Amino acid sequence: METTKPEDPVDRELLKGSTPLLLLSLLCEGPMYGYQIIETVRQRTGGTYTLKEGALYPALHKLEATEFITSYWETQENGRERRYYAIQPAGQAFLAAKKKEWNQFVDMVQAFVGPRA
């Protein structure tokens, strides 16, 4: 009878390595800025997963350093600026590879854990 809240976070360690995959997938839908990414993930997961800034920005910068994504500043009407991140061709390719890897990974674990109940 435990209050299994829907906000039960997924084991942090499981998230490791999945962040670039998430980011690139999201950016495939179009350029986004950091805050927006966090909100989008939070909403789409119904609040179960809140991407932390301390994880997001370093990951974003790393993807930019490897030229899988680019960034550019855009000024809003109210004069404030946002930094948008957009996927690059190299990022698309990388994403494709990562997706494949992801599927292999899931298959592997599933093979041991057993198929979904």
Added chain:
Amino acid sequence: METTKPEDPVDRELLKGSTPLLLLSLLCEGPMYGYQIIETVRQRTGGTYTLKEGALYPALHKLEATEFITSYWETQENGRERRYYAIQPAGQAFLAAKKKEWNQFVDMVQAFVGPRA
């Protein structure tokens, strides 16, 4: 040993956190010893995933410290000893919870990456 090429191994970071899940799942089939676990995983994955000793033993010891598994030494015919690890009731329960978490995790990533291509 056969000539199984080291197929592109799954991203190391993806593996993080999945180890306890794998171990408990394996031990559900019966007690095993370290070397045997490594070999089993290697064979079942067709060589794509070789569990490293530096990852295995610490994980095993941690699971034992939390009493999810136990260990005992068994002497072989040739006089040598092996350390077997066996799952405990608490481990079974923990495994069930972890499985659920795993499924949630997969669902979440799938939601962003998109269903299997």
Added chain:
DNA sequence: CCATTGTGCCTCGCAAATTGAGGCCAGTCA
């Protein structure tokens, strides 16, 4: 008018997990 909240970018130190390397010992086989 000022204070709080929300937006929006970022960095730092800590904790946890894997890797790759290495150590140690005992059988086996040539």
Added chain:
DNA sequence: TGACTGGCCTCAATTTGCGAGGCACAATGG
């Protein structure tokens, strides 16, 4: 003898996420 396999383990370095914090500016509301 020496090389190889089986078998247990540890350690430093690396990588990653987390939590907490800093900075800045807009909009809101009492």
